[in-house]
Amino acid sequence: MLIIAGIAVGIGIQVFVGSLITSLQADLVDSTVGSSPHITLLPDDDADFVSGALVGEVSDDPLVTTAIPVRRLSGIYTNGEDSLALSVTAGTSDDLDSIYRLSGRITEGSYRLDMAEILVGIGFSEDADVHAGDQLPLVLPYGTVGEYTVAGVFDLGAAAANDRLAFLDDASGAAALGQGADEYSAIEIQVEDVFASTETADRLAGIDGVSVVDWQDENEELLSGLAAQSGSSLMIQGFVLVAVALGIASTLAISAVQKTRQIGILKAMGMTDGSAGRIFLWQAALLGVAGVLLGIGLGYALIWGFSFAPVDFTVRPQASLILISAAIGIAVALASAIIPSRSTSRLDPIEVIQGA
């Protein structure tokens, strides 16, 4: 039956496009904020530092998954006429790993931050020709020079990060900035749902002496891009559904007209209006279920086919999306049966008998 193929194609596209967009967005968001803070607490204008004691308070928020105290400083590396600026974050190796997930991304040396050790990005490492085990002198904010040992080189997958980011052990950071044990530059936070960060950010804004930075405020373009993409994908899916509905409706309508005579005679033999109407509901349900099952298969096939495409990106089938598509597909099939069911139910057998 052609219409089953039609429904299958519709649902297949639905499943594939939906999964593609969702995966694409998840990937994009993950590479944007997956391994960086979602919310940052900075000292407000009147303060020079934030207290490390706030970490406990922040962690109590049920939506916060990670909160770490860090020190931030800039360092300049000079090599002859070239000078390269680094944005250095200092903290304990465990803390830093919980947000920046560096330990799995070391390409040279190892992930550790013992006294006076530093981790640099692969971009910087190549530009400056500085490698694991090498000494790295950095000019620090107050004009002092810090001598650090490169413990490892990381690759975060983004050129900006690989060129500019560096991570330093906590004690060296404190010394460079002249901060006391409980004094930090910032508290970096990750939350469960990156898109719900604003809610947490608003709550944290109530803490005295800090100003709150939310990743969403700094990535408005990305977010509006994502919203536009979701919107257009929804629109495509909506049109596909409308096409599927029209297909089913026209098939059933034709079938209802063709079967008018037979249904009339069945009614003359005593079929009730209700059972006659249900014929098409059943037919629609059958078409819907068969089409949806085939469509899900087709969607998976497309996703599988896509895995051979020469792109560095995998589409993950979205279970909830598939369930929703299936439910909508069947609901649409049933809805398109309403008109033929009604006309079948209302058909008077005498019309058929007299017309014969």
Next chain:
Amino acid sequence: MPDVLVADQLEMVYGEGDTSTRALKDVSFGVNSGEFASIIGQSGSGKSTLLNILGLLDTPTGGRVILDDQDVTALDRTERARLRNRAIGFVFQFHHLLPEFTVSENMTMPAQISGRRIGEEDRERTTRILDLLGLEGLANKNANELSGGQKQRVAIGRALMNQPTIILADEPTGNLDSANTEGVYRLFREINQDLGTTFLIVTHDRGVAEMTDRVLEVRDGELVQDLRNTYLPPAGG
């Protein structure tokens, strides 16, 4: 003999105002259980109108229909459908078999409509009726592989399946040649005698009507004659 079907002062007006047609005028009669009767009349005289009303396919604009001592005039559509299924067997000029189904599936259609599961009893009855119809061995043949006469006999078999109170037939041999026409009437008569089924058959053929036990004649919507088992005057007389 009690009347199984009674027409009581039936009136039927089609349309309204100037264009209305009075298709039945004060038609009253009763059909006894086991009777083998016919309705005769010219084209347009109101025979089909009458039969459709008696068969609960149509509702009269006046009067009552009483089936098995029950006034059925005021029943709703669903109740009428159930009653048609249980008590009435129809045979029309066209066989109206479902072409995608086999002979036995077509025969058991009324039973299936009633919501009953088809069991051993139904299968036995199908075989018995097919034998009676001279269609033995055709049960599993597809309905559209049969000849016109065979199809009409299957339609008759289908009408018999639910053991109806009465069989209403409207020009049942209108599409058949004279040999097949003979065959069908002989079959009706056999069924009437063997199973005691009541028959009311519409025809415009006086020769055919003469083969029945009672002839009701309709003219311009009026019942003008009701003759039993006797000599019929020649046509036009």
